[in-house]
Amino acid sequence: MFEIKKIIGSLLMPLPLLGIITLLMVFLAITQRRKALYLGFISVLSLLIVSTPYVGQTLIASSNNPQWQFNKRQHSQIDNIVVLGCTIMPHPQLVANNQLGDCAISRLLEGVKLAHQYPDAILFVSGGGFANTTNSQLMFETAKTLGIAASRIKQNPLAMDTAEEAKRLAIYLVDKKSALVTSASHMPRAKDLFNAQGIEVIPAATDYKDYSQFPMYKQFIPSADVLVAVTRVSHEKVGSLWIKLRRWIDPEAL
Template identity: 60%
Template sequence: MFELKKIIGAMLMPLPLSGLLCFVCLLMALRTNKGSVLIGLISISCLLLISTPFIGQKIIASNSQLKYTFNTEKQLTIDKIVVLGCDVNPNPKLNANSQLGNCAKSRLVEGIRLAYLYPHAQLIVSGGGYGNVTNSSLMQQTAISLGIDAKRIKQNPAAMDTADEARLLAPSLVDFKVALVTSASHMTRAKDLFNAQGVDVIPAATDFYDFSAWPAHKQYIPNIEALKAVTSYWHEVVGSAWITVRRWVDPEAL
């Protein structure tokens, strides 16, 4: 009964419920316009499939990202900790940490953890934003509120993407031991961009997705978390493809 309740509850969530309704409606319309309906059925089916934790886990290959976890036993010293920007939700009525999205919070928490482990390392928070509110300023305020000395923190508010972050920060990172903090799915591309600028970084990945331990009754029901994980993975595929094209057109690019 418990699992049945969970299954029914999960099926009534917006993603699986709306997807199922669309699927049923398309089946009903199949007699009148087969071509368009067939395309719709394939699209809805693919969306629902990649939204299931079982399929999502196969796509994101989370185990391959474990190589990017930071091993403190192998790193006796770190000079600089770079936390790359992510999502922000500016709202002057909220404090700084409440304006950071979950992705940004996850990265900042890892950066602050490393800052406490390496008390002499500089903490660099990066990322632009909207108007006068930047990812880096919100991260700095949050880090200070959590006990990090303001003198240890450097902002990089002008960067609007990872390529900008690597290009703008490179001059101050070359020849230092740098821990790079970003989401696990993003680490391969971020590391590549920093390496291209002559900066050898030590990955400190966070924001992992892993659905392998989810119970069986959740594995095959579309879930927004699985869709987010696949979306993040696809974002990196598109981003890496763009870098490849840019470098093919101009070997000096990025």
């Protein structure tokens, strides 16, 4: 079920979805040339348009709420700092931090910053992985090199998605003051899943994306970075729909 969910979710992202549509149109062009070429043109054009900073910013703006940043002045004490996993790139010849993807590094740095600000707090690093490497292990090793004592760091290496992270960490976080560190686009869904486990978390969002201040000459030029940001927001929307469907089928599911 987990693999099927991931495959279907991945295929619904802008690049694979529009790519599949375009391939279908090329195939149909053999028998229905005009209609297929027209739809294929629309697919490629749509992909280019959503990849521009001008349009991409419109699509991701609501998912990058500045209010989700952690405000130290509002919290004199924190018991736990929870850093959720993100992308990793396992390679046995690289040190831990070089195996973490951009969003994983961004999340970990925010978590380490908070750990330095709250020296009595426990730092939870979460996330499974592949190729005998887990997100939590790479974050654990990197956090140690950034000055966090190993005794303060707890790993959660078996969780393969956010729902599992919330369930596995719940016993440590209930009735505690916990900061939740994840990407801004992921925060609403993550907070919802942790709340469903009876955990009140304090948002500590990072990995913000904003292209509104790009110079005008860049606003209408397609960018791979913008497409990645739009894809992440699309992933979150699909994930939220999946949660609603699961809860509709079984209110206790997530």
